[in-house]
Amino acid sequence: EVQLVESGGGLVQPGGSLRLSCATSGFTFSSYAMSWVRQAPGKGLEWVSGISGSGGTTYYADSVKGRFTISRDNSKNTLYLQMNSLRAEDTAVYYCAKGKGNMVRGVTFDYWGQGNLVSVSS
Amino acid sequence: QSVLTQPPSASGTPGQRVTISCSGSSSNIGSNTVNWYQQLPGAAPKLLIYSNNQRPSGVPDRFSGSKSGTSASLAISGLQSEDEADYYCAAWDDSLNGLFGGGTKLTVL
Numbered sequence: 001e002v003q004l005v006e007s008g009g010g011l012v013q014p015g016g017s018l019r020l021s022c023a024t025s026g027f028t029f030s031s032y033a034m035s036w037v038r039q040a041p042g043k044g045l046e047w048v049s050g051i052s053g054s055g056g057t058t059y060y061a062d063s064v065k066g067r068f069t070i071s072r073d074n075s076k077n078t079l080y081l082q083m084n085s086l087r088a089e090d091t092a093v094y095y096c097a098k099g100k101g102n103m104v105r106g107v108t109f110d111y112w113g114q115g116n117l118v119s120v121s122s
Numbered sequence: 123q124s125v126l127t128q129p130p131s132a133s134g135t136p137g138q139r140v141t142i143s144c145s146g147s148s149s150n151i152g153s154n155t156v157n158w159y160q161q162l163p164g165a166a167p168k169l170l171i172y173s174n175n176q177r178p179s180g181v182p183d184r185f186s187g188s189k190s191g192t193s194a195s196l197a198i199s200g201l202q203s204e205d206e207a208d209y210y211c212a213a214w215d216d217s218l219n220g221l222f223g224g225g226t227k228l229t230v231l
Protein backbone atom coordinates (compact mmCIF):
# COMPACT_ATOMS: atom_id res chain seq x y z
CA GLU A 1 0.00 0.00 0.00
CA VAL A 2 1.36 3.39 -1.04
CA GLN A 3 1.71 5.82 1.85
CA LEU A 4 2.91 9.42 1.97
CA VAL A 5 3.25 11.01 5.41
CA GLU A 6 4.21 14.66 5.71
CA SER A 7 5.76 16.26 8.77
CA GLY A 8 7.57 19.42 9.79
CA GLY A 9 4.83 22.00 9.47
CA GLY A 10 3.83 24.54 12.09
CA LEU A 11 3.84 28.21 12.97
CA VAL A 12 6.78 30.35 11.87
CA GLN A 13 7.44 34.08 11.83
CA PRO A 14 7.74 36.02 8.56
CA GLY A 15 11.28 35.71 7.26
CA GLY A 16 11.78 32.40 9.03
CA SER A 17 12.55 28.94 7.71
CA LEU A 18 10.94 25.52 7.89
CA ARG A 19 11.70 22.11 6.37
CA LEU A 20 8.91 19.78 5.39
CA SER A 21 9.47 16.05 5.04
CA CYS A 22 7.40 13.43 3.27
CA ALA A 23 8.16 9.84 4.26
CA THR A 24 7.00 7.33 1.69
CA SER A 25 6.48 3.58 1.49
CA GLY A 26 4.82 0.99 -0.71
CA PHE A 27 6.54 1.82 -4.01
CA THR A 28 10.01 2.12 -5.53
CA PHE A 29 10.62 5.72 -4.51
CA SER A 30 13.55 6.42 -6.82
CA SER A 31 11.52 5.46 -9.90
CA TYR A 32 8.99 8.26 -9.57
CA ALA A 33 8.94 12.03 -9.79
CA MET A 34 7.57 13.76 -6.72
CA SER A 35 6.03 17.17 -6.16
CA TRP A 36 4.77 19.56 -3.53
CA VAL A 37 1.35 21.18 -3.95
CA ARG A 38 -0.13 23.70 -1.52
CA GLN A 39 -3.57 25.02 -0.70
CA ALA A 40 -4.08 28.30 1.14
CA PRO A 41 -7.03 28.35 3.56
CA GLY A 42 -10.27 28.37 1.59
CA LYS A 43 -8.41 28.61 -1.72
CA GLY A 44 -7.53 26.34 -4.62
CA LEU A 45 -4.56 24.11 -5.32
CA GLU A 46 -1.19 25.58 -6.30
CA TRP A 47 1.71 23.53 -7.68
CA VAL A 48 4.89 24.47 -5.80
CA SER A 49 7.78 22.31 -7.01
CA GLY A 50 8.68 19.03 -8.67
CA ILE A 51 11.73 16.75 -8.69
CA SER A 52 12.74 13.83 -10.88
CA GLY A 53 13.28 10.33 -9.53
CA SER A 54 17.04 10.74 -9.48
CA GLY A 55 16.81 14.20 -7.97
CA GLY A 56 18.80 15.67 -10.83
CA THR A 57 16.00 17.80 -12.26
CA THR A 58 13.88 20.25 -10.30
CA TYR A 59 11.25 22.85 -11.16
CA TYR A 60 9.70 25.62 -9.08
CA ALA A 61 6.70 27.89 -9.25
CA ASP A 62 7.68 31.52 -9.78
CA SER A 63 6.12 32.38 -6.42
CA VAL A 64 8.71 30.30 -4.52
CA LYS A 65 11.73 30.31 -6.82
CA GLY A 66 14.86 31.34 -4.96
CA ARG A 67 13.26 30.77 -1.55
CA PHE A 68 12.25 27.09 -1.56
CA THR A 69 14.41 24.06 -2.35
CA ILE A 70 13.04 20.62 -3.14
CA SER A 71 15.23 17.58 -2.56
CA ARG A 72 14.97 13.86 -1.97
CA ASP A 73 16.92 11.11 -0.24
CA ASN A 74 16.28 7.93 -2.20
CA SER A 75 18.05 5.84 0.45
CA LYS A 76 15.46 7.01 2.99
CA ASN A 77 12.47 7.13 0.59
CA THR A 78 11.88 10.68 1.75
CA LEU A 79 11.04 13.94 -0.03
CA TYR A 80 11.89 17.35 1.43
CA LEU A 81 10.96 20.98 0.96
CA GLN A 82 13.26 23.56 2.52
CA MET A 83 11.36 26.83 2.84
CA ASN A 84 13.31 30.03 3.55
CA SER A 85 12.31 33.70 3.71
CA LEU A 86 8.74 32.69 4.46
CA ARG A 87 5.94 35.16 3.85
CA ALA A 88 2.37 35.40 5.08
CA GLU A 89 1.18 34.35 1.63
CA ASP A 90 3.02 31.02 2.03
CA THR A 91 0.47 30.03 4.68
CA ALA A 92 -1.16 26.87 3.37
CA VAL A 93 -1.61 23.16 3.72
CA TYR A 94 1.30 21.55 1.91
CA TYR A 95 0.75 18.20 0.21
CA CYS A 96 3.43 15.91 -1.13
CA ALA A 97 2.30 14.07 -4.22
CA LYS A 98 3.66 11.07 -6.13
CA GLY A 99 4.00 11.36 -9.88
CA LYS A 100 2.25 8.68 -11.89
CA GLY A 101 5.51 8.15 -13.73
CA ASN A 102 9.00 9.58 -13.71
CA MET A 103 8.07 12.57 -15.84
CA VAL A 104 8.84 15.57 -13.67
CA ARG A 105 7.34 17.89 -16.30
CA GLY A 106 3.82 16.95 -15.36
CA VAL A 107 1.01 17.32 -12.87
CA THR A 108 -0.27 13.76 -12.84
CA PHE A 109 -0.28 12.75 -9.18
CA ASP A 110 -1.77 9.37 -8.30
CA TYR A 111 -1.12 9.46 -4.55
CA TRP A 112 -1.19 12.37 -2.10
CA GLY A 113 -0.19 12.80 1.51
CA GLN A 114 -2.64 13.94 4.14
CA GLY A 115 -1.31 17.50 4.10
CA ASN A 116 0.68 19.53 6.59
CA LEU A 117 -0.26 23.05 7.68
CA VAL A 118 2.34 25.81 7.52
CA SER A 119 1.31 29.10 9.12
CA VAL A 120 3.44 32.20 8.65
CA SER A 121 2.52 34.89 11.14
CA SER A 122 4.05 37.17 13.73
CA GLN B 123 -6.35 34.51 -10.90
CA SER B 124 -5.50 31.08 -12.33
CA VAL B 125 -4.09 30.63 -15.82
CA LEU B 126 -6.48 27.70 -16.25
CA THR B 127 -10.01 29.06 -16.05
CA GLN B 128 -12.85 27.08 -14.52
CA PRO B 129 -16.35 28.18 -13.51
CA PRO B 130 -16.40 28.70 -9.74
CA SER B 131 -19.56 26.67 -9.29
CA ALA B 132 -21.75 24.06 -10.93
CA SER B 133 -24.83 22.19 -9.81
CA GLY B 134 -27.20 19.42 -10.75
CA THR B 135 -29.84 17.10 -9.40
CA PRO B 136 -29.28 13.38 -8.76
CA GLY B 137 -29.16 11.43 -11.99
CA GLN B 138 -28.35 14.44 -14.14
CA ARG B 139 -25.29 14.95 -16.32
CA VAL B 140 -23.01 17.85 -15.43
CA THR B 141 -20.00 19.23 -17.28
CA ILE B 142 -17.18 21.39 -15.95
CA SER B 143 -15.00 23.33 -18.37
CA CYS B 144 -11.34 24.29 -18.16
CA SER B 145 -9.88 26.89 -20.51
CA GLY B 146 -6.18 27.43 -21.05
CA SER B 147 -3.79 28.42 -23.80
CA SER B 148 -1.44 26.99 -26.40
CA SER B 149 1.41 26.73 -23.88
CA ASN B 150 -0.48 24.52 -21.44
CA ILE B 151 -3.65 22.67 -22.47
CA GLY B 152 -2.85 23.22 -26.13
CA SER B 153 0.43 21.30 -25.91
CA ASN B 154 0.15 19.09 -22.82
CA THR B 155 -2.31 16.61 -21.40
CA VAL B 156 -4.99 17.53 -18.89
CA ASN B 157 -5.76 15.89 -15.56
CA TRP B 158 -8.75 16.29 -13.27
CA TYR B 159 -8.79 16.00 -9.49
CA GLN B 160 -11.66 15.61 -7.05
CA GLN B 161 -11.32 17.03 -3.55
CA LEU B 162 -13.93 16.04 -1.01
CA PRO B 163 -14.38 18.35 2.01
CA GLY B 164 -11.46 18.04 4.42
CA ALA B 165 -9.62 15.50 2.26
CA ALA B 166 -6.59 15.44 0.01
CA PRO B 167 -7.19 15.66 -3.74
CA LYS B 168 -7.77 12.45 -5.68
CA LEU B 169 -6.78 11.81 -9.30
CA LEU B 170 -10.00 11.44 -11.29
CA ILE B 171 -8.91 11.69 -14.94
CA TYR B 172 -5.40 11.71 -16.43
CA SER B 173 -4.03 12.13 -19.95
CA ASN B 174 -7.20 13.96 -21.01
CA ASN B 175 -9.57 11.01 -20.82
CA GLN B 176 -8.08 8.10 -18.88
CA ARG B 177 -9.60 6.88 -15.64
CA PRO B 178 -7.41 5.41 -12.87
CA SER B 179 -8.59 2.05 -11.63
CA GLY B 180 -11.45 2.42 -9.17
CA VAL B 181 -12.87 5.60 -10.70
CA PRO B 182 -16.43 4.95 -11.93
CA ASP B 183 -17.08 5.29 -15.65
CA ARG B 184 -19.64 7.99 -14.80
CA PHE B 185 -16.64 10.30 -14.92
CA SER B 186 -15.18 11.16 -18.32
CA GLY B 187 -12.79 13.73 -19.70
CA SER B 188 -12.17 15.32 -23.07
CA LYS B 189 -9.91 17.90 -24.62
CA SER B 190 -10.15 20.04 -27.71
CA GLY B 191 -7.57 22.64 -28.62
CA THR B 192 -6.92 24.79 -25.59
CA SER B 193 -9.95 23.66 -23.59
CA ALA B 194 -10.91 20.58 -21.66
CA SER B 195 -14.05 19.28 -20.00
CA LEU B 196 -15.01 16.91 -17.22
CA ALA B 197 -18.39 15.23 -17.50
CA ILE B 198 -20.19 13.50 -14.67
CA SER B 199 -23.22 11.43 -15.62
CA GLY B 200 -25.75 9.88 -13.26
CA LEU B 201 -24.91 12.51 -10.64
CA GLN B 202 -24.85 11.21 -7.07
CA SER B 203 -24.83 13.02 -3.73
CA GLU B 204 -21.32 11.75 -3.00
CA ASP B 205 -20.06 13.61 -6.07
CA GLU B 206 -20.46 16.89 -4.20
CA ALA B 207 -16.88 18.16 -4.06
CA ASP B 208 -14.39 20.60 -5.54
CA TYR B 209 -13.00 19.70 -8.96
CA TYR B 210 -9.71 20.95 -10.37
CA CYS B 211 -8.20 20.69 -13.81
CA ALA B 212 -4.42 20.62 -14.11
CA ALA B 213 -1.86 20.80 -16.89
CA TRP B 214 1.85 21.38 -17.36
CA ASP B 215 2.86 24.67 -18.95
CA ASP B 216 5.75 24.97 -21.39
CA SER B 217 7.14 27.78 -19.19
CA LEU B 218 8.14 24.88 -16.90
CA ASN B 219 5.40 25.34 -14.36
CA GLY B 220 2.61 23.12 -13.16
CA LEU B 221 -0.83 24.69 -13.29
CA PHE B 222 -4.13 24.05 -11.57
CA GLY B 223 -7.43 25.64 -12.42
CA GLY B 224 -9.14 27.75 -9.78
CA GLY B 225 -11.50 24.92 -8.93
CA THR B 226 -15.22 24.31 -9.39
CA LYS B 227 -17.48 23.63 -6.43
CA LEU B 228 -20.08 21.07 -7.48
CA THR B 229 -23.35 21.09 -5.56
CA VAL B 230 -25.83 18.22 -5.83
CA LEU B 231 -29.26 19.75 -5.28
